[in-house]
Amino acid sequence: MLRAKAGGKIILRRKAIIVSIDGLGDRPLHELGGLTPLEAATTHTFDILAGEGMVGLVDPYAPGVPCGTDVGHLCMLGYDTKEVYSGRGPIEALGAGFEIFPGDVAFRCNFATIDHNGIVRDRRAGRIREGVAELAAILNNITLNNNVIANFAPATEHRAVLVLRGAGLSPLVSDSDPGGKNEGMPIQPIRPLDESEAALKTAEALQQFLAIARGLLNQHPINLKRIMSGQLPANAILTRSGGIATKCIPLQERFNGIRCAAVSGEATVQAIAKMAGMQIVTHPGITGSYDFNGQLKASFAIELLNDNDLVLVHVKATDLAGHDGKWDSKKSIIEQIDNMVAVIKAKIPPDTLIAITADHSTPCEVGEHSGDPVPVVIWGKGVRADKQLAYGETSCSAGGLGRITGKDFFHILIDLMGFSQKLGA
Ligand SMILES: [Zn+2]
Known part of the structure; x- marks a missing residue:
């Protein structure tokens, strides 16, 4: 006392x-x-x-x-929680060791396997564990249109976190992840979930990031080696649970x-x-x-x-x-x-x-x-x-x-x- x-x-x-x-x-x-x-x-x-x-x-x-x-x-x-919580993404980002700032929009991600037609064959890329850190590293610190920076870090196993940083972003965008029981479904296009400019800007940035990610992952030696040895490549990123970081006193x-x-x-x-x-x-x-x-x-x-x-x-x-x-x-x-x-x-x-x-x-x-x-x-x-x-x-x-x-x-x-x-x- x-x-x-x-x-x-x-x-x-x-x-x-x-x-x-x-x-x-x-x-x-x-x-x-x-x-x-x-x-x-x-x-x-x-x-x-x-x-x-x-x-x-x-x-x-x-x-x-x-x-x-x-x-x-x-x-x-x-x-x-109405003031400090808008989705799981920022919590995951903090858990993955990110410094996040008010206005950052964060997403939970999976490394996944998709085929040539964009159909999700495995939402967890064969539960990939090895090489995840290297794959995540090539997706980190990418500058997108409109001065949006994409930062990316691995979490546990096939999971990862994406943080978009830039002016006027919104968490109100759809998931590219078709969901847990939907293997065989196409990877979903990112759509703004309201009419705001911020949601449109975020959807465009996210879509651009996902396309870049697919390009980089497809030709990465880790994935080429996985294909050679009969394993599923981690050739796409699925996103979900977007949330915006707010000031938490x-x-x-x-x-x-x-x-x-x-x-x-x-x-x-x-x-x-x-x-x-x-x-x-x-x-x-x-x-x-x-x-x-x-x-x-x-x-x-x-x-x-x-x-x-x-x-x-x-x-x-x-x-x-x-x-x-x-x-x-x-x-x-x-x-x-x-x-x-x-x-x-x-x-x-x-x-x-x-x-x-x-x-x-x-x-x-x-x-x-x-x-x-x-x-x-x-x-x-x-x-x-x-x-x-x-x-x-x-x-x-x-x-x-x-x-x-x-x-x-x-x-x-x-x-x-x-x-x-x-x-x-
Ligand atoms: Zn609990």
Whole structure:
């Protein structure tokens, strides 16, 4: 706890840890006797936090609206996604290590295989891995008409990111990617999606880039070698999910100098943390997969609290289990996260708050993100305890936090930490 002086007034400040359990929320499963994986899991620490703290349900974006990990985390960090999010492209670009600036338009891309007639034979170019960096390098830093610069970088496997930079661009252009189940369909021409000059200019620039890319890729030695050895060439780029980068005000500027950090093994959450101006810790030992290493994440989180006020710790594995419909493994991952939180709780400074929540629900029976709200608990000194004794979807529905949005959750936490701004005199 710190008593900071601001404008002659003494302010009580506390640090906090947010544990973001990706896709945590679920629905009752008959295999678990009508409980959710969280309710069926043995979670001593979560339940202590719930018993001593305040619980509720969070609609990350809005009730009944499923959202992605990117949007869910932006909401959880108090951002208005209508202001800072227009599509997945810029998030992918940040994840791929790009510096992006307001006005840049970014796209998710695939290296693909097309035939002489422009028919997509394989949307992933035989899931190409080798040589992707070299192929991406020849598509980087290309000057197009109207002074638009195309920058291109590889992402994972056959995926890549394209960033168009220039005056007056728009994300409102169609995809060249015919979509996941449409192999055998032609690569789609880029069309402006509204009447604006910006959309027309962007569509023309993108179309020009894609033509140049096909020319360069077709004659590249890596592709000639692939053809010789019977592999599919990566001879075209498919684009989708265009978005324009907007000015995203860092948390530190928005909330009285709060210093924030994130621990995550997943590129999407790392990109969101970057947007929010958070310090990011990555390490080969902490992954965005099933082997997430909660103990290592806990030790990074505790270390980061020395120089930060707020630390976000993200675990992806629960979402993966939800997508895979593996309720038993979701339950056991939740138990591992409970152990991770036990370590955090034992080692944090005495007045640190702990909040546990999620970016969205990924119910095992659905295998996709749903619009179900997610359970939340906030624990620590100064938090008004409610009467709920367990951290689960049902118990949280009757808790003191009520039913709130992701943005509400963040504002409540920031206020408990002493970083909020008073409205009015
Ligand atoms: Zn997610």
